[in-house]
Amino acid sequence: MHSSGSPSPSAPLPSPDKQRQSIGIFDSGVGGLTVVSAVHRLLPREDIIYFGDTGRVPYGNKSPEMIIQYSLQISRFLISQGVKAVVVACNTATAHALSSLRASLSVPVMGVVVPGVEAALSATRNGRVGIIGTYGTIQSGAYQKALLARRPDVQLTAIPTPLLVPLIEEDWLTHAATHLVLAEYLSPIQAARCDSLVLACTHYPLAKGVIGSIMGEDVTLVDSADNMARDLARRLETDNLLRPAEDIHTGRIRLHVSDLPTQFATLARRFLGVRVGAIDKVVLD
Amino acid sequence: MHSSGSPSPSAPLPSPDKQRQSIGIFDSGVGGLTVVSAVHRLLPREDIIYFGDTGRVPYGNKSPEMIIQYSLQISRFLISQGVKAVVVACNTATAHALSSLRASLSVPVMGVVVPGVEAALSATRNGRVGIIGTYGTIQSGAYQKALLARRPDVQLTAIPTPLLVPLIEEDWLTHAATHLVLAEYLSPIQAARCDSLVLACTHYPLAKGVIGSIMGEDVTLVDSADNMARDLARRLETDNLLRPAEDIHTGRIRLHVSDLPTQFATLARRFLGVRVGAIDKVVLD
Numbered sequence: 001m002h003s004s005g006s007p008s009p010s011a012p013l014p015s016p017d018k019q020r021q022s023i024g025i026f027d028s029g030v031g032g033l034t035v036v037s038a039v040h041r042l043l044p045r046e047d048i049i050y051f052g053d054t055g056r057v058p059y060g061n062k063s064p065e066m067i068i069q070y071s072l073q074i075s076r077f078l079i080s081q082g083v084k085a086v087v088v089a090c091n092t093a094t095a096h097a098l099s100s101l102r103a104s105l106s107v108p109v110m111g112v113v114v115p116g117v118e119a120a121l122s123a124t125r126n127g128r129v130g131i132i133g134t135y136g137t138i139q140s141g142a143y144q145k146a147l148l149a150r151r152p153d154v155q156l157t158a159i160p161t162p163l164l165v166p167l168i169e170e171d172w173l174t175h176a177a178t179h180l181v182l183a184e185y186l187s188p189i190q191a192a193r194c195d196s197l198v199l200a201c202t203h204y205p206l207a208k209g210v211i212g213s214i215m216g217e218d219v220t221l222v223d224s225a226d227n228m229a230r231d232l233a234r235r236l237e238t239d240n241l242l243r244p245a246e247d248i249h250t251g252r253i254r255l256h257v258s259d260l261p262t263q264f265a266t267l268a269r270r271f272l273g274v275r276v277g278a279i280d281k282v283v284l285d
Numbered sequence: 286m287h288s289s290g291s292p293s294p295s296a297p298l299p300s301p302d303k304q305r306q307s308i309g310i311f312d313s314g315v316g317g318l319t320v321v322s323a324v325h326r327l328l329p330r331e332d333i334i335y336f337g338d339t340g341r342v343p344y345g346n347k348s349p350e351m352i353i354q355y356s357l358q359i360s361r362f363l364i365s366q367g368v369k370a371v372v373v374a375c376n377t378a379t380a381h382a383l384s385s386l387r388a389s390l391s392v393p394v395m396g397v398v399v400p401g402v403e404a405a406l407s408a409t410r411n412g413r414v415g416i417i418g419t420y421g422t423i424q425s426g427a428y429q430k431a432l433l434a435r436r437p438d439v440q441l442t443a444i445p446t447p448l449l450v451p452l453i454e455e456d457w458l459t460h461a462a463t464h465l466v467l468a469e470y471l472s473p474i475q476a477a478r479c480d481s482l483v484l485a486c487t488h489y490p491l492a493k494g495v496i497g498s499i500m501g502e503d504v505t506l507v508d509s510a511d512n513m514a515r516d517l518a519r520r521l522e523t524d525n526l527l528r529p530a531e532d533i534h535t536g537r538i539r540l541h542v543s544d545l546p547t548q549f550a551t552l553a554r555r556f557l558g559v560r561v562g563a564i565d566k567v568v569l570d
Binding site for chain 1: 340347420451454455547
């Protein structure tokens with residue numbers, strides 16, 4: 001049931017205690033904080049528990065079996081903290097692990113692929129859609145399959161853009177080198193005259209400015225984070241899992257990581273866009 | 286004893302069986318294969334067992350405690366395979382884990398820092414030495430400390446160049462963007478008029494061409510891999526651990542990884558420079 005869009009009509013209403021539980025969000029590292037930021041802006045009264053698997057980042061170059069194993073382990077940690085839903089804020093993990101997670105967990109599990117795909121199909125006028133992401137995401141074919149399943153005549157241009165994550169993490173977005181790298185990556189998407197471009201990596205919203213300057217204003221950039229947040233809000237509303245309307249509450253954001261490298265706090269602040277509180281290092285077993 | 290340069294004079298000579306054991310080499314991923322390649326060229330009769338921790342790469346942004354834990358685990362695997370020496374072909378692991386490894390293992394343990402440092406001090410004429418590496422390596426201060434311990438008046442310019450590894454792995458070395466990135470990274474080293482530059486990352490030998498074209502021929506590029514191989518050969522000779530001279534044998538290279546991503550075999554071939562045989566995936570415990 002939890003993998004469908006709507007709850008069973010006969011299901012009892014969740015208790016207020018259940019509704020007050022946190023939203024669990026995880027990613028391989030810091031990138032999913034763009035999703036945390038979007039969810040916090042849209043649902044400012046909800047508490048969020050984030051897990052960044054910084055000890056094992058990146059997932060983009062790991063095997064599907066390993067990504068499934070890590071995703072299950074992290075989700076079990078989030079469930080142990082009491083969450084009412086799990087958001088997979090990592091494109092690689094969504095592509096490889098979403099169905100395994102839905103089969104194992106008793107709370108709604110949301111991935112980043114479908115919201116982006118639906119937003120791209122709403123945005124395109126000429127049926128030509130571009131996709132950029134890590135090797136793992138592009139090679140998994142998850143976006144391509146989901147787009148074609150909904151609209152078989154869509155023309156796709158999917159390009160792995162692996163240098164973009166390090167350029168974003170290094171904060172080189174305004175450098176000439178980044179413009180050159182992106183101009184080369186994006187040229188097949190321009191040549192295919194795509195009018196919408198899916199940013200299929202949670203890091204990429206930070207590069208919207210430079211990507212937009214290359215693609216021009218006639219191309220819609222589909223931001224996974226914003227679309228994920230809207231999809232989550234709809235799902236929690238449908239399932240009666242939003243925090244009770246009478247609660248006066250400002251949502252708290254708690255950050256957990258599997259390793260705490262020197263740069264994490266600085267990066268987290270840039271990705272989250274708000275002040276970062278304590279960051280807890282957690283040993284998963 | 287094993288951490289000093291020479292064996293105890295009273296120690297018995299190692300048996301031919303011991304001398305026929307393999308050399309164990311490990312790195313966080315594929316980069317250490319430049320060291321394998323250099324060792325194989327210099328000691329073509331020696332067998333080599335390589336472990337690339339591809340499931341947990343990169344080490345450069347992980348904490349020292351985690352790097353020590355991983356290095357011990359990998360070394361125990363190599364010892365279980367019967368190796369006569371362990372080479373830490375990873376600058377980050379050498380910087381953080383070398384002393385822990387030497388305290389725990391009963392075979393000689395060699396790191397990549399000292400050979401590079403000694404080669405840089407031999408090469409410099411004006412006493413100005415540049416160092417480039419990952420954040421982990423530069424922030425550890427391992428090269429800076431080792432250089433200053435040997436020559437306190439040396440002038441150091443150490444620059445983290447984190448975009449270089451992804452550019453090398455993407456094979457973008459001939460792109461204009463790579464030239465721009467490196468020109469920016471290297472400008473403080475040029476401004477400091479360094480006449481030798483330590484490539485303090487096992488990936489970087491592959492970028493020697495473009496680095497050399499920016500630095501000019503008056504600057505000596507100190508390649509960790511070549512210097513590591515020479516240092517290892519000297520140590521094995523001193524300890525009477527080289528394969529018996531009467532053996533007619535072509536050294537075999539066996540590759541082990543903790544995860545086997547799609548691109549690994551292609552990357553391994555580029556880094557190793559020779560044909561890659563079977564690659565075994567190993568689960569460490």
